[in-house]
Amino acid sequence: MSVHQAARTPSDRSVSGWYGLLPPPKAPEVLRGRHKADWIIVGAGFAGLAAARRLSQLVPDDRIVVIDAQRVGWGAAGRNSGFMIDLPHELGGENYGSSQAHDKKRIRMNRAAIEFSGSAAKEYGLQSHFVRSGKIHGAATSHGLRALHDFEGHLTGLSEPFEQLDAADMKRITGTDFFLGGTFTPGTVMAQPAGFIRGLASGLSERVEIFENSPVTTLRPGKEHKVQTLEGEVVAPRLILAVNGHLESFGFFKRRLLHIFTYASMTRQLSETEQATLGGEPHWALIPGDPMGSTLRRIGDRIVVRNTFTYNPAMTTNDRQIQKIGHAHDRSFKARFPMLGDVAMDYRWGGHLCLSLNSAPAFGEIEDRVYVAGCCNGLGTVQGTLYGMLTAELAVGTRHPMVNDALEEPPPSKLYPRPVMAVGAPARLWLMQKRAGREL
Template sequence: MTRIAVTKKPVDPGPAAWNDLLPARDPVRVVDEDTTADWVVIGAGFAGLAAARRLSQQCGSDKIVVLDACRVAEGPAGRNSGFMIDLPHDLSSSDYGGALDKDVTLTADNRHAIDFAATMAQDFGMGPDVFARTGKINAAATARGDAHNREYAAHLMAMGEPFEVLDSAQMKERTGISYYRSGLFTAGTAIIQPAAFVRGAAAGLSSNRVQIFENSPVTGLTHDGDWVVHTAGGNVRAPKVILAVNGHLNSFGFLKNRLMHVFTYASMTQPLTPQQSARLGGAATWGVTPADPMGTTVRRITSPQGDRILIRNRFTFDPSMEVSDQRIRSVAQDHDRAFKARFPMLGGVGMQYRWGGRLCLSRNNVSVVTELEDGLYAACCQNGLGTTRGTLSGILAAELATGTGSDRLDRALAAPAPVLLPPRFIAKPAANAVLKWQERKAGADL
């Protein structure tokens, strides 16, 4: 008999701001008795909900149980910046590009995931305020960032991908700000309200066949022919289980010392007044990622509660998968500096929300889609792209578990395992030193 003890529950610093912008959602359904199912999916983020959706398509009348340790949209799925990016975007690299053939297939895989999410959005009645393929801009504030964009443009041209180069005047016209010297627009990215998307997906999936339980952290698993998933309120028995827990795969005892646990940080302003929005100008909704991967991501958000600005920057390597409130306060100073530099016309606008989000990366930039043990599958390690790569991993794990073959699944299964990391006492200071050095090199792009 196999026994797996879960050693750590998720800890998410700060409020889930995207979720706070939405109407309250009660009551919550928790596991409160023993039950059986055909499938259990652990994790109700992008990977878990994509897996549940794909299983529901493939498995007719099978019963699917989805478990999450917190409320849907209060974990990492509701804390990201809301970009579903199709093109190469390796956060562990000094740029966003890579080998040509690899990037062509990676882009096709990413677009498959975005198409899948688009169908979910349509089928579950999500509007353009939740999911819209509006594209994004790689924004450069420095000569180094501009050089990154030109190299990226050459790589996109070799891939046969369209793009639009924007000068400083065009950047100001679109964003309302004079901070950027150039930009590179690509049209394939979907901009989402991440909390609204995962809440909408969970609501759309919920039925007699697909049951979603929140605030029900898994404490362990036992295999006695079936898998028995243990929670404080009861056990769920099923023949097959998909772990869609990203970096918390380590907490289930798998791939120890092979996953890099990184936090990134964001702040969101209070609502802008109509006068402040008019002073800003530019388009009502837009999103920029930095030309330098260590730079600052910015979004202008239009919502019923008013326009807001989101700032995201800084990365820290934290093998404990936890950060302190002091860390949030410290990073907040960097956010305020980045905001003030970009939006001088919005003096007096304060930040209403500040939070951190957990990422999981591997040194060799591979995801983990595999059968860990008989009937136990993984859809994990999203390498900082939880929206797109999480969705893809969830789809592929469900297809692996149901014996549904594809070239995409073959590529995932052929990928090497995440490579070993140095011992923690070496890895943590070394990784954080490298991150600090890369952020320093980013200059005004940070």
């Protein structure tokens, strides 16, 4: 088997608001020296920790080692908006949906992942980071209302419940008259993503060894797989790669993964006077009617705004890009909450998404006893959990029915040639975001 050298390792910039709200973690356990295990999992995000938890249930006497390049919760797992969505959520679609048959399967699988996470929240006392609150699709334009109408029609065809919200309902919930209407769906869980993932790692630490700040530099598959970091190595007969887009950094799925960054800002704490001026409910979560619009969350005395997608094939962003897009967040925030005046942002950050052109995951056994769970297509919380859980099932050989469902998915399709992607991907993102208009 070939040796896989890491072309790059994760290096996320600036602290996310979710991580910043947590107390400082204890000192990391860094991988040093030589270790032997039954299982190696690379990546301690939603996929990696779901795989670790499921393995600890299926093979409780096995030694399971998890290795992460950064602190748990610092990377992509702690940088998303925290929506664990049960319904179809195709970012490139007009109404977030696909074919009815595919969407019904996706709903069933997403809900299984949510229940798996829910059992972990109960087991480890993480209910404050895992709230079954549902979500709102909000529309600020006639275009957005048409998108909501299409979305509701798709849900009706799927026999899925929803509640229509008018402008008065939206103001009662959000405190702003920016929105013309909305659609509430009850099945989404709202997570504090960094808090949930750190709590999950802490809960698993009694059964699973977790090494942080230990970027993997080399993979040597064989009868005994060897994973090397700067200061240590682990050997084991079975290896799970749960690194999402960084699968390509190790040479897997070359020219098949689309590396997109999205960005968020979180306000400082709102004063009691500001909260009274705003009104509305203290906790709510909203995604835009148009997939390229602004996502919003209110978490008591803070508001998070997330928008703008950029094509970053080098799998990194920089402070300048984060700050530039932060100005767009400020404009979006002021348009929605003019009654709050100039509220400063405490945190600004970017996060890496991995998509494929055909919205397919990277899942399965790619070399002998080497398994992958990645390319979550913008749904890392729920699909990362799903494919991590199912990768463990596949590797152990239980043949869980949903493993077959996952294996029936096509592989990520090939990207267009690099010159086409270099011009076409940013242009398409620009056009889609331009179409969103006031929704952005």
